[in-house]
Amino acid sequence: MEPVKSAEPMEPVEPPANAPEAAPDADAANGAPTGERQEHHPPPEPRPATGGKGPNATEPSGGTLYVVGTPIGNLEDLSPRCRRVLEQADCIACEDTRHSGLLLHRLGIRGRRLLSFHAHNEAARMPQLLEALAAGEAVAVISDAGLPGIADPGEGLVAAARRHGHPVICIPGPCALTTALVSSGLPSGRFCFEGFLPARGGPRRERLEALAREERTLVFYEAPHRLVALLEDLLSQLGNRPLQVARELTKRHEQQVGPTVEAALAHFRATPPLGECTVVVGGAEPVTPCWDPIALGQELAALVAGGLSRREAARTLAERSGHSRRELYALLHGEPGTVPPEPEGDP
């Protein structure tokens, strides 16, 4: 599924009047007219170390694939390390050479060799990028925004580079998933990222039904024109859970809308969403197991009859049922409250 990209310009830098123009699928050098596609390149000159004396002194290194996170809105989020790798890599694989050419131009990074690398040419382009790595080039991969590989191309190239024995280094950068999660106020210790749900209502509701018992916080990406439909399906499949919609993160009009599915639905029905949205939803309430001493006693007896010790039977049923091992052990002895102390070393 192709997400809809926001039309709002990156902030805070305005595009220059002479921004480069190139066909989205072409290879290009940003800041210069689109050139002929280059299939073979001479081995790169050894580049001087420019990263100071720290651990980055030799970055970017030849023969290494750099997975580089780029801003999701605010250009000031680009780290000096990302900048250096993008400035010095021998080539940059990107989803859309026109979009990335413009981004790099705004960042003041000029004259880079850009190669288109997206869902529709990934298989064809991969050998060329692997060849460049084998020839000792430093290759950077970026997506239109955020981290490649997170609902964007990159995963396949990383796996292929590793298979061919090329080092892969991620230069971390902004990511809408983590930015939305940590700013939502919902539990962030454990979460479940679902990316984009199916665009069609039936399959989307089916997926949500499968997630209804998930206790971890859920995070979804969604295009603005499908946001209301997603919120309606969240309400029907998961109920009126705690929720935050993070809209236009890191941009001038950043907004959080919540605190529940119903509240967000009312807001976006009245004010149709624009820009980019990430949806963070509270997980399901843990199910409290029902204490049925007769059924549990029968299960314990069956486990013991099957050869387990009483202690093992209590532990096995505890894992399966959600009841405490102590309570089950006591039930097995018919003496609630008289659980013997655990022997040393028995976990």
Ligand code: SAM
């Ligand atoms: N690779 C990117 C990342 O690391 O976040 C995600 C790319 S995915 C194709 C684009 C989706 O990410 C958007 O449809 C939206 O759901 C989410 N997104 C991207 N930028 C965002 C922003 N500034 N605010 C909120 N959500 C954003």
